[in-house]
Amino acid sequence: MSKLLTTILLSAIVLLFTITTAPVFADPVYPPGTTAYNPDNGHYYEFWYIPPGTTWDTASIGAERFTHNGTWGRLATITDASENAFVANLVPNNATAWIGLTDRNTEGDFKWINGESYNYTNWDTSQPDNSNNKDYVEINGLNGKWNDSTNHNGHTSGYVIEYDTILHDPVYNTENGHYYRLIDAPATLWTDAYDMAENHIYYGLNGHLVTITSQSENDFVAGLIPNNTKAWIGLYDAETEGDYKWVTGESYNYTNWDTSQPDNSNNKDYVEINGLNGKWNDSTNHNGHTSGYVIEYDTILHDPVYNTENGHYYRLIDAPATLWTDAYDMAENHIYYGLNGHLVTITSQSENDFVAGLIPNNTKAWIGLYDAETEGDYKWVTGESYNYTNWDTSQPDNSNNKDYVEINGLNGKWNDSTNHNGHTSVYVIEYSSSYPPPYPPPYPPPSNSDIESHFQSYYQFVYSPGITWTEAHDIAVSSTYSVFRGHLVTIDDQEENDFLTGLLSNNTRAWIGLYDVTTEGDYKWVTDETFSYTNWDTSQPSNSTGENYVEFYGDSGKWNDNTNNSTDIDGYIIEYRTQSIITAGTYPNGHGYQFVYSPGITYTDAKTAAESSTYNGASGHLVTITGATENYYVSLLYPYDFHAWIGLSDETTEGDYTWVTGEPFTYSNWNTGQPSAGTGENYVEFNGSNNKWNDTVNNATDILGYVVEYTPSSNSAITYHGVSDYQFIYSYDISWTDAKEAAEASRFDGKRGHLATITSQSENDFLTGLIPDNSHPWIGLTDETTEGTYQWVTGETFDYSNWNTGEPSAGADEDYIEFFGSNGKWNDSKNHNGHTNGYIVEYNIGNFDVPVRYPGTGNYYHFVVDPNISWTVANATAANSVHNGLNGHLATITSQIENNYLNVLYPFDFRAWIGLSDVTTEGTYQWVTGEMYNYTNWDVGQPDNHNNNEDYVEFIKSSGKWNDNVNNATGILGYIIEYTS
Known part of the structure; x- marks a missing residue:
């Protein structure tokens, strides 16, 4: 079964941002987490935030879990420019999102995950470049362009869901007590169907592609499938030709092959069932005609067990003969009360004893340890340090590709094993992304006395x-x-x-x-x-x-x-x-939510009260619910049968429902027979018993309160001051390190951003006017390297400060600086302090008055801004420059490493002269220092000596490539001096 899944990539990915000149889309029309209707094709779409670096595989599985208006979701497939523009407008400008396009099966042969024709494309410049296993496609919210990327790229921060697959209800089989569900998914690959089935859960039962062990079960399954269609089942011989196996490891005894089947031709390693007669046929993974697959739910979910020592939850999953790579994927996609799962990582003897105690004595379970990248170099899936071990005698023996580790329930000892050993029957998930969990499992409540x-x-x-x-x-x-x-x-x-x-x-x-x-x-x-x-x-x-x-x-x-x-x-x-805690920042759209207890309050009074509420810089209003996930989230504010006002009414025009914010009314969750449009029933309440909606009168007697949604302040406009542009970005509870990363990924007018550096009182006063009074965003100052030695992120001199009274206090881990919008004062704080509500981005071409030393050569480099300077003047100026006793000259680049260094040294794009020319003899290029001309990095089609006078070479920062140009070329921003001994 090793051919089923992509190899896990756990390598460091270097993210290189590039500036595009393509059209820029406006800010997203719909807030993240909102379902949006596309009238061109009748489908709904939704952008969903994920932690940066979440894999395409995880996004694909996650999208398949969502439903809307009776349809399943999947990663978006884009078939024309109109749909591309619609999808791009869902994605924030500073984000990229996964879409449903991949060439993971055959390099360069891109396919949509639903089998649609791959005709329309919108690749970015020089994309796809297909380097380093870039088999998955993301869309840029800034310009709608596409880029191929690795599965684990470290930066993609969302995915776009498209809803168009009809959702069938599970059907109960009285004979074996299992549930079965048909999924409409035309042209889906068997391997994709396998992944998605494994990650379905129904009433605590785990799903998998159906396994059929008797004639009666075969008849039952065939009865779910329309006569004119075929559906994937959980049978395959992808490992060994002719050796068929069920995905669950069950015995392969019963068969129902069609005439002359299986014929095993042309890599027909996967099995489909015909709805017409229940017969089976072997087929290729991507045959293009299978119209869906059948999920069987039959594996009991064990309850998570709490470890008091570290505050984590652990769950044993029964999964006979599951591959380690499959267990890894499935564990990564488990969530328990808001905690993300992963294969268990064991860092102490006590934790090992705890985990072993979960596993029956006669079984072995996968844990999150592997050496698949480098033999003998064991790593935990979370990146934790590999210090504690509990290997069994003579283990690990590293024979025959034993790259994955299992734990023995009998004695807690570890053994290295192959990915598909056929005997590992369980795996252990650890849930540990935060503590304590927001909604842990129920315990018997105390009596309500005293x-x-x-x-x-x-x-x-x-x-x-x-x-x-x-x-x-x-x-x-x-x-x-x-x-x-x-x-x-x-x-x-x-x-x-x-x-x-x-x-x-x-x-x-x-x-x-x-x-x-x-x-x-x-x-x-x-x-x-x-x-x-x-x-x-x-x-x-x-x-x-x-x-x-x-x-x-x-x-x-x-x-x-x-x-x-x-x-x-x-x-x-x-x-x-009597009031819920404001849950700001926990829902993907960054909004805050609060249930306010106020029995008998009218809708109009609740609306007034909500709109007069503020929280941490965000304005309140009665909640607007724009998707099933948000509806469910609101229900979690209080787990009981409550009736509360939401921000929906038809008081203006009967039957024409509008949200108080004016947002499009595209999602609804009416109770049966609602809205009934009874006399005066113009206002909508949320029923906590079933999460459904009901229209009722303004002074309804069953109301217990209302739900407030706090919408963050809008990002400020990009405003110019002095030599820079500035923007306040609202982002509740963002850490300083995340803000720094986001700022440095931002672009404006050809310039890259960074957290603001404040070097004068006038600049500080300007930012005080830019920032809302109730906001306290991050700026680019820190003493994380040396306590008390503050440094700007750009390396600028730290000689101006505006500390608040008693600051900096140098409290524990208070190494990062926030700015108070109310008075412009500064405060040192922790990286993730729970209250900072944004950050300030500064866009400029930089202040690089001080040359920078490159350790690789020991030389210094200095980019000098001098727009449209000629090469000859730049060359003469550089030759007369001195730094620390070192003589200068236009930079000479003699290796790829040196070229890469110059390309990442400065956080903006430019074209600059370097010390290369063929002015003496056409085509014979020489460095100004007389060094050997061996290394080159010419752009495509260069040098072309256009018009027979392009004798001087420029460095293009956006790509690191070189181009020959005329002496007085326009568009040159300056030149690079190299100081050598």
């Missing part, structure tokens, strides 16, 4: 001697009081702390919702609220070994850090909020 109210919350002390913090946390978040959801208490001020002191008896010690288990000393509330108020006891927190959880003393109201399993604990405090 609940007292204070301000906008109810509080309850639950007596439970010896309970761990993690157990208390899990119970609290699964508890409800009336219609309110619980969590371990968060304490915002002295008044609330005093109230809790009165709630507890003097000798009581109780857990509260504060922890630093993720990063020592970086305390966080379980709700992700800002951690500002504290009431530590004397000499606390002491941060002794394992003291990562906080308890509350009933006698004094003081706090103490303690271990998770402290025996001194008497119980815990649950807080039930």
